[in-house]
Amino acid sequence: MYRIPILRVEEFLLVSIQTDLDDALAVKLQDDLTTAIATHHARGVIIDISGLEIVDSFIGRMLADISTMARIQDCHAIVVGMQPAVAITLVELGLSLSGVQTALHIDQGMRFLRRFLAGRDEEASDERE
Amino acid sequence: MSGNEHLQLSISTEPDVVYVRQAVRKLASEIGFSLIDQTKLVTAASELARNALIYGGGGMATIEKKQQGTRTGVCLTIQDQGPGIENIEKALEDGYSTGSGLGLGLGGARRLSNEFEVKSAPGEGTTVSITRWL
Ligand SMILES: Nc1ncnc2c1ncn2[C@@H]1O[C@H](COP(=O)(O)OP(=O)(O)OP(=O)(O)O)[C@@H](O)[C@H]1O
Numbered sequence: 001m002y003r004i005p006i007l008r009v010e011e012f013l014l015v016s017i018q019t020d021l022d023d024a025l026a027v028k029l030q031d032d033l034t035t036a037i038a039t040h041h042a043r044g045v046i047i048d049i050s051g052l053e054i055v056d057s058f059i060g061r062m063l064a065d066i067s068t069m070a071r072i073q074d075c076h077a078i079v080v081g082m083q084p085a086v087a088i089t090l091v092e093l094g095l096s097l098s099g100v101q102t103a104l105h106i107d108q109g110m111r112f113l114r115r116f117l118a119g120r121d122e123e124a125s126d127e128r129e
Numbered sequence: 130m131s132g133n134e135h136l137q138l139s140i141s142t143e144p145d146v147v148y149v150r151q152a153v154r155k156l157a158s159e160i161g162f163s164l165i166d167q168t169k170l171v172t173a174a175s176e177l178a179r180n181a182l183i184y185g186g187g188g189m190a191t192i193e194k195k196q197q198g199t200r201t202g203v204c205l206t207i208q209d210q211g212p213g214i215e216n217i218e219k220a221l222e223d224g225y226s227t228g229s230g231l232g233l234g235l236g237g238a239r240r241l242s243n244e245f246e247v248k249s250a251p252g253e254g255t256t257v258s259i260t261r262w263l
C-alpha cells in the first residue's frame with residue numbers, strides 16, 4: 001500500500017502530502033510519523049499540505065492529533081502551505097484547529113522551528129545555571 | 130443542457146469517498162465554480178460520503194448539474210440504507226457525535242451549501258441532498 005514519505009532534514013522531519021488523502025492513508029501517516037519522531041529523536045516536524053485540496057473534519061482531526069502526539073514526544077509540529085480556499089472553508093465547517101501551529105510555507109516553518117528550539121535550548125541552559 | 134446530466138458512484142470503501150470528492154470537483158469546475166466554491170462543495174461532499182460509509186454502512190452518491198431558470202448549480206445526493214438518524218435536529222448540532230468524530234460533518238455540510246435537506250428515520254436509511262449555486 002502507498003505510504004506518504006517522511007524525509008529527514010537536519011533535526012527535523014518533513015512530510016509533504018501530494019496526494020488525495022483517504023482516511024486510511026491519513027491514519028497510516030499519523031502512525032508512521034509517531035514512530036519516526038521516536039526513532040529519529042526529531043525535535044520538529046513540518047507537514048506541508050499545499051497539495052491538499054480540502055481539509056475536512058477527519059483530516060483536520062488528524063492534523064490536531066499529530067500536533068498533540070508530537071508534543072507528548074517533546075517534538076514541535078507545524079503545518080504549512082494551507083491553500084487560502086481551504087482555510088476559508090475550514091472556518092465555515094467549524095474547525096478551529098486549535099493547538100495546530102501553522103505557517104505560510106516550508107521556509108517559514110523551518111525558520112520558526114529553528115528559532116523556537118533555540119529559545120527552548122537557551123531556557124534550559126538558564127535553568128541549569 | 131437541460132440539467133439532466135448525472136453521475137452515480139457507490140460508496141463502500143474509504144477510497145470511494147475520495148472518488149466522490151474528485152467527481153464533485155470535476156463537475157463544479159466544469160460549470161465554472163470559483164476555487165473557493167469548489168472547495169466548499171467538495172468538503173461538504175466529503176463529510177456526507179464519509180457519514181454514509183461509517184454510519185450508513187455504505188451508500189450511493191448522485192452528482193448532477195442543476196438548472197433552475199437562469200441559475201446553474203451542483204446538486205449532490207447521498208443515500209444509504211443504514212440505521213437512519215433518530216434525532217436529526219441533534220445530529221445537526223456542532224459537537225454531537227455518536228462515533229469518534231468531532232460532530233461537525235452534518236452541520237458543516239449544511240453551512241457549506243446553499244440548500245440542504247435530510248430525510249431519515251430509524252430503520253429507513255438516510256438521504257442527504259445539498260445544492261450549491263454558481
Ligand atoms: N448517514 C447516517 N446514518 C446514520 N447516522 C448518521 C448518518 N450521518 C450522520 N449520522 C449521525 O449524526 C451524527 C453527527 O454526524 P456528523 O457528521 O455531524 O458528526 P460525526 O460524523 O460524528 O463527526 P465528524 O463528521 O465531525 O467527523 C453522527 O455521529 C451519527 O450519529
Ligand SMILES: [Mg+2]
Pocket residue numbers: 176179180230233234235
Ligand atoms: Mg461525519
